[in-house]
Amino acid sequence: MTQVLDTKKVWEDALVDIELSVSRANFSTWFKGTHVVKIEDGIVFIGVPSQFYKDWLADKHHKTILRALRNAEPNTRGVEYIIAREDKKKPKHEKKILRSSAVNELPLDQHYINRADNLNPRYTFESYVVGPFNELAFAASQAVVKEPGITYNPLFIYGNTGCGKTHLIQAVGNHLKKLNNTRKIFYTTSERFGTDIVTAIQQNNIQNVKEKYRQYDVLMMDDVQFLSGKDKLQEELFHIFNSLYENNKQILFSSDRHPSYISDLTDRLRSRFGQGMIIDVTIPDHESRVAILKTKAAHHNFLLGDELAQIIANEVEGNIRDLEGILNRVICQTQLKGKSLDINDVKQIVKNNLRPQKNVSVKDLVERVSRYYDVESTVIYEKTRKKEVVKPRQIIMYLMRQDFNISYPTIGQKLGGRDHTTVIHSCEKIKRELTDDSILQREVEEIRAMLK
Amino acid sequence: MECTVNREELLEAVLQTEKLTVKNHTLPVLSCIHVEVSGDKLLLSATNLEVGIRFSITISDGKDGVVAVSGSVLSHVISSLPSGTSVSLSTQEGYLVVANSEGSSKIALQEAEDFPVLPEVDDGDSFNLPAKELHAAISAVVYCASTSTIKPELSSVFIHPDGAVLIAAATDSFRLAEKRIPLKETIEIEPFLIPSKSTGSLLKVLERADGMVKMVSNKHQLSVTVDTVYITLRLVAGTFPDYTQIIPKEFVTEATMLTHDFERVLRKATVFSDQFNQTVVTISPKEKKCFVYTKNESVGETKDSIQAALTGESLEISFNQKYLVDALHSVSTDSITIQFAGQSQPAIVSPVGDSGFIYLVMPMNR
Numbered sequence: 001m002t003q004v005l006d007t008k009k010v011w012e013d014a015l016v017d018i019e020l021s022v023s024r025a026n027f028s029t030w031f032k033g034t035h036v037v038k039i040e041d042g043i044v045f046i047g048v049p050s051q052f053y054k055d056w057l058a059d060k061h062h063k064t065i066l067r068a069l070r071n072a073e074p075n076t077r078g079v080e081y082i083i084a085r086e087d088k089k090k091p092k093h094e095k096k097i098l099r100s101s102a103v104n105e106l107p108l109d110q111h112y113i114n115r116a117d118n119l120n121p122r123y124t125f126e127s128y129v130v131g132p133f134n135e136l137a138f139a140a141s142q143a144v145v146k147e148p149g150i151t152y153n154p155l156f157i158y159g160n161t162g163c164g165k166t167h168l169i170q171a172v173g174n175h176l177k178k179l180n181n182t183r184k185i186f187y188t189t190s191e192r193f194g195t196d197i198v199t200a201i202q203q204n205n206i207q208n209v210k211e212k213y214r215q216y217d218v219l220m221m222d223d224v225q226f227l228s229g230k231d232k233l234q235e236e237l238f239h240i241f242n243s244l245y246e247n248n249k250q251i252l253f254s255s256d257r258h259p260s261y262i263s264d265l266t267d268r269l270r271s272r273f274g275q276g277m278i279i280d281v282t283i284p285d286h287e288s289r290v291a292i293l294k295t296k297a298a299h300h301n302f303l304l305g306d307e308l309a310q311i312i313a314n315e316v317e318g319n320i321r322d323l324e325g326i327l328n329r330v331i332c333q334t335q336l337k338g339k340s341l342d343i344n345d346v347k348q349i350v351k352n353n354l355r356p357q358k359n360v361s362v363k364d365l366v367e368r369v370s371r372y373y374d375v376e377s378t379v380i381y382e383k384t385r386k387k388e389v390v391k392p393r394q395i396i397m398y399l400m401r402q403d404f405n406i407s408y409p410t411i412g413q414k415l416g417g418r419d420h421t422t423v424i425h426s427c428e429k430i431k432r433e434l435t436d437d438s439i440l441q442r443e444v445e446e447i448r449a450m451l452k
Numbered sequence: 453m454e455c456t457v458n459r460e461e462l463l464e465a466v467l468q469t470e471k472l473t474v475k476n477h478t479l480p481v482l483s484c485i486h487v488e489v490s491g492d493k494l495l496l497s498a499t500n501l502e503v504g505i506r507f508s509i510t511i512s513d514g515k516d517g518v519v520a521v522s523g524s525v526l527s528h529v530i531s532s533l534p535s536g537t538s539v540s541l542s543t544q545e546g547y548l549v550v551a552n553s554e555g556s557s558k559i560a561l562q563e564a565e566d567f568p569v570l571p572e573v574d575d576g577d578s579f580n581l582p583a584k585e586l587h588a589a590i591s592a593v594v595y596c597a598s599t600s601t602i603k604p605e606l607s608s609v610f611i612h613p614d615g616a617v618l619i620a621a622a623t624d625s626f627r628l629a630e631k632r633i634p635l636k637e638t639i640e641i642e643p644f645l646i647p648s649k650s651t652g653s654l655l656k657v658l659e660r661a662d663g664m665v666k667m668v669s670n671k672h673q674l675s676v677t678v679d680t681v682y683i684t685l686r687l688v689a690g691t692f693p694d695y696t697q698i699i700p701k702e703f704v705t706e707a708t709m710l711t712h713d714f715e716r717v718l719r720k721a722t723v724f725s726d727q728f729n730q731t732v733v734t735i736s737p738k739e740k741k742c743f744v745y746t747k748n749e750s751v752g753e754t755k756d757s758i759q760a761a762l763t764g765e766s767l768e769i770s771f772n773q774k775y776l777v778d779a780l781h782s783v784s785t786d787s788i789t790i791q792f793a794g795q796s797q798p799a800i801v802s803p804v805g806d807s808g809f810i811y812l813v814m815p816m817n818r
Contacts, residue, residue, distance in 0.1 A: 051571035051686065052499070052568055052686070055568075105625045105814060106625050106812065106814055107698055
């Protein structure tokens with residue numbers, strides 16, 4: 001952040017100096033459109049609007065510029081000119097409002113990223129914050145970048161929403177693209193893949209789609225959990241996977257859960273997902289949250305004080321998207337007020353904007369679990385010992401204890417007046433069975449997902 | 453500086469360069485033509501910092517030298533000289549003396565030192581494009597480019613090859629034109645975006661050329677040399693939207709009519725257009741009727757029927773008629789087909805028997 005402010009200041013100081021040594025006409029023509037892009041190792045990179053400016057400044061004013069920059073920043077060793085437009089705040093939609101009310105616009109906006117690879121250039125490793133919560137995933141993707149198709153193939157990344165899965169796999173794609181532009185890279189979501197296949201079936205040219213996917217050197221597929229229950233898609237993906245894998249092409253998947261917990265996934269696909277490397281990214285810890293906040297703030301050219309960053313990181317425990325939302329609010333409010341916010345303001349923003357923690361009532365829990373096991377929710381409360389009722393009841397007790405920290409006697413009371421020892425027994429039993437019963441594990445995992 | 457030159461040759465160069473001079477720029481020298489004698493060449497250049505152009509005229513002998521003189525004054529002087537004569541240019545104490553057998557004029561000099569150097573693209577890719585085809589492609593679409601500067605890529609003409617086809621496209625997000633011109637051989641170039649404002653000078657230069665033109669471009673700059681003329685212009689950085697995705701493939705109604713009829717009716721409607729230029733097109737294939745209706749409270753209204761072959765559903769749809777007129781700009785065939793994809797879907801105007809041109813236009817909200 002300090003870097004961003006500095007470069008601006010350096011150039012402003014230098015401009016004041018330059019203004020004195022060149023004629024007014026020259027100054028306003030050649031220097032008005034310039035800005036500093038970056039300063040690296042004492043080399044100042046000056047962004048100019050076009051080749052005309054680049055040639056002219058380099059030819060005629062190089063010495064003046066260098067001297068002025070040295071006065072402003074003694075460590076300056078050299079100046080480079082690059083053609084780059086300054087991102088100005090654009091005066092948006094002034095005239096358009098009148099016209100667009102009359103004529104509809106062509107829907108062009110949706111088709112900007114939609115190029116050959118679908119990658120969003122914003123997602124890079126440089127902008128990815130690494131912390132304990134994702135360092136393993138980061139290391140794995142670095143390994144993939146070094147030897148695509150060999151080290152970990154496929155790389156399967158899973159984790160909760162808003163933890164940076166998409167960012168990570170797209171960063172791999174962007175990085176590989178930068179290293180070698182001839183590689184055919186493709187990013188897609190399982191949903192888009194589905195649409196591709198379905199249209200192809202409709203138009204009777206499924207072969208073309210197969211060919212299309214098989215030509216890629218790197219294939220990234222986001223949110224594969226949506227393939228659940230779609231047999232035809234799974235079959236196509238299976239074949240594409242095989243042909244890519246055989247040719248040592250890198251494949252990356254992301255999902256919101258471990259492949260074993262994706263329901264209705266054919267075993268052959270499940271086992272292939274697990275063939276390379278499966279890594280999870282979790283919710284960021286406190287320090288990482290602070291680091292993420294700072295990076296994002298720097299992106300917006302916003303100076304976020306340490307104290308405020310700590311507070312936001314403390315209050316917002318959820319995913320990175322929540323953090324970003326709060327940060328945007330803070331930036332917006334700061335601009336509105338024209339001064340930096342104090343602690344109470346920030347706390348207020350956090351309080352107003354965070355989703356309330358979802359309250360799950362006992363009744364809800366019972367209803368969902370009984371629906372999951374397909375039993376009447378009322379029988380849970382009854383004193384029946386039928387096997388098909390006992391299991392859901394025990395799971396309910398286990399979840400109430402584990403996830404909601406309700407005391408044993410209360411649990412007993414809520415579920416039809418049972419003794420607290422019964423409850424303890426049930427909880428212990430489920431806990432024990434969970435350690436080696438993988439089916440039960442999956443069931444509990446799925447129920448938990450439903451409750452979120 | 454001193455030289456003698458044929459008036460016709462000089463006139464063309466002066467008129468062309470004068471178009472690029474800028475009056476009232478912060479840099480006053482941009483209103484000038486830069487005149488240089490170097491060896492057996494007389495060089496005239498001008499730039500607006502977007503486009504730079506340089507004409508080179510061969511002369512028998514002269515004295516080297518560099519001056520800058522007001523473009524408008526010089527063009528005025530040269531065009532008033534009798535044709536077929538020879539003109540001598542020389543400097544004399546702060547003036548450029550333009551003399552012929554009749555008399556002489558003295559034009560005040562300006563600081564030639566400040567005149568920008570025209571960039572040479574030396575680190576770029578060089579490629580050849582056929583001049584006629586490139587000219588045709590650009591002029592067929594350029595009027596669709598946006599005039600606003602908010603999105604630079606939309607105020608440009610997008611040039612890209614597709615195998616052995618040269619494609620030019622432009623849009624202001626309300627309508628879009630695409631021209632495809634088949635070439636003799638496959639070309640492989642990176643797509644580029646020419647600012648629509650710079651196309652005027654480029655087209656003028658391309659007009660003179662025959663066959664292939666050598667071009668050099670890097671990401672930011674494009675240079676073209678045609679005979680004795682050098683032109684260099686700034687390219688727009690950015691991506692053009694993938695417009696092929698929005699071209700409708702299924703249509704509810706189609707109308708084919710004579711280009712002349714449609715043009716005539718629209719021209720009449722211009723008088724009656726309101727502030728939004730709204731024109732209502734009514735098509736009823738069952739009753740074999742096609743009407744164009746325009747109304748303006750303060751002027752009146754007009755309703756005209758057009759002879760047309762119609763298929764599909766009945767439709768009543770409004771357009772900005774200026775956009776419809778524009779569609780006919782680069783149509784040279786006798787008849788056109790208009791295909792409608794329904795309300796608030798783009799309609800396509802295309803010449804019958806020429807698959808190389810399509811024009812997309814959005815209807816108006818009702």
